[in-house]
Amino acid sequence: MCSPWDSVTEAHLAAALAVDKGNEAALVSWSFRASPDTFGHQRIAEVKYTLEGHESDVTYSVKCVGRGAGADECHALLFEKEYGFYEELAPAINTLLQETGQRSLRIPRCFTHARTETYEVMVLEDLTTRGFRAVDRRFGIDQAHATVAIQELARLHAASCLLQKRTEDKPLAQTYPFVGKEWTKAYKRGSESYEDILLKHVDLGVAMLEATSSRTRDITWLKEIRPKVWQMFLRQLESEEPFAVVCHGDGWSSNILFRYDSMDTPVEAIFVDLQQVRLASPATDIHALMAPNLTSSVRLQEHHSMMVAYLNTFRGVMEAGGAKIPFNLGSLESEYRDKTLYGFLSALIYIPLALQKGGGRIHPLSEEAGALIKDKEQVLEAVKKDRDMVPLLVGLLDEGEKFGLLA
Structure with missing residues (x-):
C-alpha cells in the first residue's frame, strides 16, 4: 500500500519555493x-x-494526508480546517488588523496547498529558521x-470578534464553514470514536489515582461522570455571545513555539497546527493552555x-478597531469557571503523553497513542517513576473542586 x-x-x-523566493x-x-515527529503527517x-547565480538552502515544513476510500476522514477535516484558516480566515483577520494599525497574527506562512482525490499536501514555513523553538513538554511552561x-x-x-462585528449580518460559521465543523464528532480510527478516547482517559485517570493516592472522592467522581463524559464535553464546546470567538483549539505546549x-x-x-480551529468560548483555549x-x-x-x-490584550485589539470589549474581568472569570471541565479533560488526555520514554512526541490522534492506553501497566509504572504527573492531576482536581467540578 x-x-x-x-x-x-x-x-x-x-x-512553495516560487512563492517564498520568487519565480526566478x-x-x-x-x-x-x-x-522526530511521530504524528505521521508532518516532515521537514x-x-x-x-x-541570481547563487546556490542556497531553505527548509519547509510539509504536511500530507491521504484522501478517498479508506483514508482517515477526520484528518481530512483537520486539513480542511488548517488550510481554510491559512487561505481564508487569517488573511481576512490580518487585513482588518493592518487597517486598524496593528500587527498581523503570528502564524506560519502557508506557501502552497495541493489537493487531489487521493492526497492532500501543505507546504508551510519552517519556523525554526526565524529562531522559534519548542519547549520540552515534559517540564511544562512557566509564567513567562x-x-x-x-x-x-x-x-x-x-x-x-472584530471581524464578526464587521459582518454582523452573517455569522463567521457561514462565511468560513470549516470553523463550525467539530472534528471530535468526525473522529474515527477503526471502530474507535473520540468518545472512546475520552472514556479510556477517564479510566486511565482512575487507575493513576488508585495506584498512587487515596483520594476516594476524586476516584468516585471520575467513575460517576464516565457514562456521561462525552455529552458533558460537547456542552463545554457550546458558546454564546459575548463568549463566541475563533479558538485555536489545541493549545498544548507542543503546538506553541x-x-x-x-x-x-x-x-x-x-x-x-491550526487544524482544530473552532468557534467556541475563549475560556476553552485558556484552559487548554x-x-x-x-x-x-x-x-x-x-x-x-x-x-x-489576556484581558488587556483583548481590549487593546478591540479598541484599536473602534469597538468595546464585550466582557470584563469578572464575567471572563465566571466563564473560565464554567469551562473548568474542558480544562480538566484536556489535561487528562495530555498529561500521560509526557510519560513517553525519552519525551518523544506522541499525539493522542496518532496510531502510536493507542499503545499508551492499551498498556495501562506501562503507564502506571512510568507514573511511579515520574512523581510530577499525579500531583499535576491532583492539583487540577483541587482547583476544579473550588469551581464546583466535583459537585
Missing part, C-alpha cells in the same frame, strides 16, 4: 530530513535552489512563557496576572 508521502513531489516544493528561484534538489523538507502565549491567544480571539531575547526570556509565542502545561502552583499563583494580561 502506497504512503501518502509518495505523493509529495518536486512540483510541490517548487511551487530554481529548485536544484530536495529531500526529507529525518524528523530540505531544498537546494539557485537564485504562558503570558506571551495567552496574549497571542487574546489577539486571535479579539481579532475574530517561542522566540527568545539575549537573556533567554520568551518574547514571542506562535501557535502552530493552562491546565496541561502549567504546574498547579504556577497556575494558581499567576492566574490573576495572566487573566489580566
